[in-house]
Amino acid sequence: PSEEDWITASFRLYQGFWLSPRLFKGILTCQNHFQAHPSDILLVTSPKSGTTWLKAILFALLNRAKYSDSDSQQRHPLLTQNSHDLVPFLELNLYLGQENPDLTAIASPRLFATHMPYSLLPQSVRDSNCKLVYLCRNPKDTFVSTWHFANRMRPEEKGQIPIQEGLDKFCRGVSVCGPYWDHVLGYHKASLDMPEKVLFMMYEQMKVDPHVHVRRLADFLGCPFSKEELRDGTVEGILKMCSFDNMSALEVNKCGKLWTGAETKWFFRRGEVGDWVNYMSSEMGERIDGVMEEKLHGSGLKL
Template identity: 70%
Template sequence: MAPSQPSQAKYLREDDISRKCRDLLPSLPHEKGWITPSLHQYQGFWVAPKLLNGILACQDNFQAQKTDIFIITAPKSGTTWLKAILFCLLNRAKYSGSMQQHPLLTQSPHDLVPFLELKLYFGQEIPNLTSLPPPRLFATHVPYQSLPQSVKDSGCKLVYLYRNPKDTFVSLWHFANKLRSKETGGMPLGECLDAFCQGVSPFGPFWDHAQGYHNMSLEMPDRVLFLRYEDMKEGPHGHVKRLADFLGCPFAEEELRDGTVDGIVRMCSFDSLSMLEVNKSGKLSTGQETKSYFRKGEVGDWMNYMSVEMGERIDRVMQEKMHGSGLKL
């Protein structure tokens, strides 16, 4: 069982929520939470009360710009890695001659690329983001149907990273148990598996989350790029170049010759990021230990924790829920 940390990060506590959120919660279906005491169903997905507060604030106040770029994932699908890659990609000219001063060496990808609902809008104060220079880079776990309307209307770019549901599930189970308090203890794997297969997981159901963005990538391929974690692990260089092309900042011939792509892949690798002191002993601005985000990042790690039967159960659920979608497991 993964160890617990003494107290929840402040963005997961259920205090300090708006009156709008507090008034809405009693009307929403609720189930036992993985980290917080409860998850509530809002617009078809399950979310903790504090995060619902952030989502409502985003929907009411966030104004997207056409030049914005969003990293979108279901929780524990390679978010940290993709944040690092896109930050390096978009800022490569700025730090090309001073890699020793690169922000990734001293700051977490989660502080460099903030989550809308988990950081920028998690409190009562509405942030002023208008002064941020374009392109603004944000992240979110919010399903497509619940994005702020301005994001859908603005023409901004969305990059979605999909990961095998079995690895995603195991990583989420470990992560949740790290955040749970000592008083509540860890959640057994079997209990989490039951909830996951019923769709009751943070920002779940997993299958609806993935299918929503997959559908949008087919409808709007110039705006929504759908990537697979396993494909990126197998061929990171090609995917970094693909991302650059999609975001409108393709690599010049000189960059392709001088190893710029290789430098980004190397700097953003799990081994490189996990060995940095900031990611071993640092804390995010939200109070959470950065090491919580660096466990293994391996493809197929689910086999070390789940039986074949457990894996087949997830496969059956995904095949049933994704049947006819064109999205392959």
């Protein structure tokens, strides 16, 4: 089956997930050619769940030793490069249109991002000891964020997508790499089955207590903060660098463009929890809640 994309192309259902033709191509090539290393780290999200934020945090976390004094902090790559360039998507950047991208320049541990559902990951990712960090976000804010982004990506002459239309699609599972709930459930189950391999995180919890969750990330990745780092403000420095206010005010994020045509500023809209109430009626919110309740039933997961 195919479905008119929220933007321009058309989605196809492939092994239970809705993919654009571009994603489909990138995922298949990646599945066939990517060889994971045991030291690799993959950041996984459903789109609009906070990918840009976590890319920055992971990059800053893993490179913290290089930028620990005030001189080197002035040269921090996040000040002049957007986090999507620093942490590429496997299927959207590296393996789209090429079978053997040059990965030799990437220092170990290699940090990649992906929107691939768990069941579509390359076999080598599942077989190797590489680590996966999954970030999920409450479905109502994810939906509203997606709807805004889709409207921005859409050619002007096509007009805005009525929110009700977007909601119908979302609730039928039609979204990038959706159904949203199956994407989340795949990684949630993997995190319960293999807690040493998959870390399951939530955007809302990160917003409430980022300090705790950055430390949790560092522990999971085998690079815990030392006592000295905990005393000298290293964690606070990372959080400040990656905060919505700081990142959205950087020139590179205000004026840049990604190869997809998306402007980098579109990745920084509100960055808040519960913004859905400004766009959806309580009935619309209840509709998403109802679908989620049914789909997550028995999983132990509440979003």
